Amino acid sequence: MSTVIAFIVIFGALVFFHEWGHFFFAKRAGILCREFAIGFGPKVFSHKKGETTYNIRLLPIGGYVRMAGEDPEVVEIKPGYRIGLLFDKENKVTKLILNNKEKYPKCRIVEVEQADIEKDLFIKGFPEDDPDNMETFSVLPTAVIVENGAETQIAPVDRQFGYKTLAQRTMTIFAGPLMNFVLAFVVFIIIALLQGVPTNDPKLGEITPDGAAKAAGLQQGDIVQSINGSEISSWADVVELIRKNPNKKLDFTINRAGKDMEIVVTPIEKKVEGEKIGLIGVYSPVEKSPVQAVKSGFQETYFWTKQIFVSLEKLVTGQFSINMLSGPVGIYASTDAVAKSGIYYLMKWAGVLSINLGIMNLLPIPALDGGRLMFFAIEGLRGKPIDKQKEGMVHFIGFALLMLLMLVVTWNDIQRFFLK
Template identity: 80%
Template sequence: DLIIKGFPDDEDEELKTFAINPEAVIVENGVESQIAPINRQFGSKTLGQRTMAIFAGPMMNFVLAFIVFIIIAFIQGVPTNEPKLGEITPEGAAMAAGLKKGDLIQTINGSEITSWSDVVEVIRKNPNEKLDFSIRRDNKDLDITVTPIEKTVEGKKIGLIGVYSPVEKSPIQAVKAGFTETYFWTKQIFVMVGKLVTGQFSIDALSGPVGIYQATDSVAKSGIYYLMKWAGILSINLGIMNLLPIPALDGGRLMFFAVEAVRGKPIDRQKEGMVHFIGFALLMLLMLVVTWNDIQRFFL
């Protein structure tokens, strides 16, 4: 049975206790609402259980990003450092010279090549210079001469031949890539938040819904894989923001749980509610300021 105490309207009245069935419901205006037993209420759970319940929300943002990055890596493949040619662009110098996907580069101008990094370094340093490639294709050794096309990137002249790095497609490599990408973007966002807190970034550097919409629209035009990656980055961003110790956010509630663990008892609910209310009001004010900045940036 479920025990319910009927609190008196007057201090002189007697406190009454009733035993009812746990499945009992209250009917008000024709609508049935089940009475929640204390053992099913959030406040009755242990501190650890409540902490895990609140932490689960932001944690799923990281899990979602991890899964998205795994899918991208599994479909596109994971770049390797093997000195083997990946995809060949149709109008590049490599295609014109006769190089093919899968060619294993052994030497360039007589110098031994042991990694893809070596290939990139030699090509970039020699724009418009003939390079003698010694390659291995179908168990045969071939010599092919390639002249990298000169391109200016960030004010610097480099050579390009129109090839992509080799990739490996395997579930294990995809999982590793998913973890690496998640860790990288989590670290980057934390660095940005740190700079914002220390004043190295101004509030004008923040973007609200309008800025996110504009960025998403731009990324979507680049292709589905870029959009998926952007979704993963946004998910990590949301997870980190939610974990910040700011009232009204999950991180704020976790902060109160930490105080409760130190004190040995929970903070007064009314006081905690007031702190969350003030925090929520400040967040809404910040949202208005950021949204106005976005509108000025993109439309005015």
């Protein structure tokens, strides 16, 4: 159960911040966001605030932000339609009722002659209470269409994704993967603040209760000046001498609170990967400071970004088999293994997964954010967008192929982790 909770929390957080990036910059650009969803499938939780419905869905394997202009919009109101209109105090249309008009006794029934609820925002037609005179009704940009009791806000062109500038659309799509890198960076900073950042100072870190250092009287914070007469200038020097001398007495000259002391320590012999080494039960020294934590955050983010790109290169060159890829099942199994090592390892795993999600989404593959950014780049070069139907077909084919790959990877994961 703890693994299930950890998996849901980690995956949910990665998806949430990714989609929040899209959502935040879409709202900044003035795009109408109809839905913010975590997961797919049936709704588990739903809440509407302002223009947006916030949903948590059953399958925690992704998420989306549904923006006006991206999906088929509201029903087109054609000439001859009989619709009901509700007005505000300034006699502007607030609701356009398509059916079940009897439930709205205060609405005014109009036979439509002409309508434009995207650009000029008007309804022109013959009212039922004055059928000989055609009237023009101004529609509020926040008006809603009511069909079968469900309300859908209209989307004037200035609120639709496709009518925004190329820079605004690019930033809205790019912001999703960007937030995954930001999340990883923040997680690595938090780990560094809590754990501390390893330093190369010859200062003893945490002492294990059952090690030779504890038995000899060494304490955390002791500064090692020399070992067997050899001057010590770094933690690496301390580690090297201890590892090379299993079961041999070592004369430590240390400084503790300003006082020099001599302590004899005998490293315990341990076999590691076929090699006999000495250990005394001391962790490396760490420094807890905001500056070092931020520096560590950058270093960790850069390191794992580089490692993932190296893996992608191996995949492209054939050095990395498709059977080595993992989907949600594989990630779940890995999360189970990492969770047993402790909370810090689990946090680091979440950071690595976040970077991985960001990079994967930036790949120029149709249906992914990177595929859409590729079309924006082509639009910028040619000075006009590619035909929406052609682009939509490319994304549809890309999505189908991704689903096929997901099925193959998931089956491989099930065989590897659960059908051994």
